[in-house]
Amino acid sequence: MDSRAAVATAEALSVSFAELASALRDGTGSGCSGEADPMRRVADGFLDGLAEISRLDAKSAALKAWLAAVYADTAGALAGPATSPEDNTGQEMAVVAEVACALTVSERAAGGLLAEAHALTTALPLTLSALQAGTISWQHARIMVDETLNLDRPAAAALEAHFLDPHAVNPARGFAGGLIPGRFRHKARTWRERHHPVSIEKRHTRSAADRRVEYAPDRDGMAWLSAYLPADQAAGIWNRATSAARALQGPAEDRNLSQLRADTVATWLLGGTGDQADTDGGRVDAGVPSPRAQVLITVPVLSLLGVTDEPAMLDGYGPIPPSMARRLVADGAESFHRVLIDPRDGAPLEIGRTSYRLTKAQRQWLRLRDGKCPFPGCSNHSLDNEADHILAWAHGGTTGISNLGQPCHKHHRLRHTSGWTPKAATLNEPPGWTSPTGRHYQSEHPDWEPPHWPLQ
Structure with a gap:
């Protein structure tokens, strides 16, 4: 043809x-x-x-x-x-x-x-x-x-x-x-x-060399966690989780088998005590421990105080319920960063320096601005990405937020091994890209929204 x-x-x-x-x-x-x-x-x-x-x-x-x-x-x-x-x-x-x-x-x-x-x-x-x-x-x-x-x-x-x-x-x-x-x-x-x-x-x-765990965000404050394992291990984990879940069933337990199995596995992986305490309205608020990891979370102060129900933003995932954010702040996150946001449009305020090396605050700002690798279609979480000068420092580029991107390792490498080039960014928008064929592709822009105020 x-x-x-x-x-x-x-x-x-x-x-x-x-x-x-x-x-x-x-x-x-x-x-x-x-x-x-x-x-x-x-x-x-x-x-x-x-x-x-x-x-x-x-x-x-x-x-x-x-x-x-x-x-x-x-x-x-x-x-x-x-x-x-x-x-x-x-x-x-x-x-x-x-x-x-x-x-x-x-x-x-x-x-x-x-x-x-x-x-x-x-x-x-x-x-x-x-x-x-x-x-x-x-x-x-x-x-x-x-x-x-x-x-x-x-x-x-x-x-x-x-x-x-x-x-x-x-x-x-x-x-x-x-x-x-x-x-x-x-x-x-x-x-x-x-x-x-x-x-x-x-x-x-x-094939066993390809074993891995994968994570995929979903709606309503939920996510999928899957593992590619040898069949005997996968079957063993499933059977053990099922047995443990069935042992917890009884007249006083209102969770179904699927919920009990999920709570059991989450408790094992997060190092909980395994007591599987009761839940409230289907939400796992106890028994399953909070994640102990570096967490960058943006939460409106009124929502944090329980005055409004506006969602918080969990880096690498997206909107989460304010109750989850409050729980992370209270006992889960070892590293919690409060972020100042512009009350007009909800965008974080810039923090900048003119030296080549980025400060910790600038890296956090890039994570907030982009949310992920800015290459079109890439969903690699921002915590894994690499800061990159759009206009190279050696060619006169500055270390301002508008001249910085945070591509993942793969797309950072693509930029330096092919004709793909990032284009100008702004304080609130990540850089777009131009392909070797001259086509221009826009990066995904985070949808910042102004904070909600409680009804008087």
């Missing part, structure tokens, strides 16, 4: 969507004839429309993957041969960042798309063809990429053929597109484990 064919395909997809929408509005869908009941004809037409949209989504995903793969190849050719491993890494990071900004997705998502697109266009021809034909979904294609990861070419081709080639030796019963993605993954993984050329012992040893 060349660029003209890609444009033609995109136009055909657009026409297909438009024609389908028009047919459904007019009641002339493929299932809208031959039935005596008009309401049944309409219902069948919409159901057929859903199925057709699914096929069009698959075809669109195939085109998107092809475009991503060809862009990556073209960008690599334009950049020329890398002169060092660091230069090669910088080129790859620049491509990922460009795709992420163009699609308004995270770099993790963009990197995943590029990796999946590369696998589909270079090693999985049957999968790409099925996706282009609309007979499997994008979820099915991603599962095929995932389950053939780290397989050599013959093993990957055998797995793909088993599910997508009806003429293969001992093909799978039924077509992959007829299975919901979860069931297809189960079947693909089972076949992979049985036919993998490397023993599961060796693969487990390698």
Whole structure:
């Protein structure tokens, strides 16, 4: 497929969507004839429309993957041969960042798309063809990429053929597109484990090196904490937490099993006594200890005093209930910094120096201004980031807040190993970025709001 064919395909997809929408509005869908009941004809037409949209989504995903793969190849050719491993890494990071900004997705998502697109266009021809034909979904294609990861070419081709080639030796019963993605993954993984050329012992040893804990903020003062562990450890933790939670159940206990399990694990990890005291209204106010870590928290003074219910801001997370903030201030946070905010708009007041080295107050101010790494789409928490002069000190740049950013290590490295450059910041807004292609991308701006005053 060349660029003209890609444009033609995109136009055909657009026409297909438009024609389908028009047919459904007019009641002339493929299932809208031959039935005596008009309401049944309409219902069948919409159901057929859903199925057709699914096929069009698959075809669109195939085109998107092809475009991503060809862009990556073209960008690599334009950049020329890398002169060092660091230069090669910088080129790859620049491509990922460009795709992420163009699609308004995270770099993790963009990197995943590029990796999946590369696998589909270079090693999985049957999968790409099925996706282009609309007979499997994008979820099915991603599962095929995932389950053939780290397989050599013959093993990957055998797995793909088993599910997508009806003429293969001992093909799978039924077509992959007829299975919901979860069931297809189960079947693909089972076949992979049985036919993998490397023993599961060796693969487990390698995979265990990737064990990690991940943290993702959620709504309403909550967050997800997940761990990628060896299966026996994960199962053991789950079973032990479940047993401990069940032991706490009784007539006087109003928490359900899920709540008890969560409180038990939180108590273990935070070094509590394990007594699992009662909760108030579903909130864990006792029993589970407060975090003992460096905490930067901005809380309106009236909310801290309990006069208003305005949320506080927890660095690296976002809005939290004032009761949580009061608890952190009272007994949880070993390092609590009160922050002066402008009563007109709620933005913190600047603290500045003219020396090269940043003061502790300036670093805290950058954390407050940006909240995270200022690169578009990055969500790396500000506590892990590195202060950086936008205009280099050696080139006349000052150490004022308006000339400072706090990119994470990855994007600090990107700035110095590729054509990505940060642009001007302000006292209250983080710097934007310009890509090697000349496109300008804005950083995410924190939404400062003026403090609430209690009703008289």
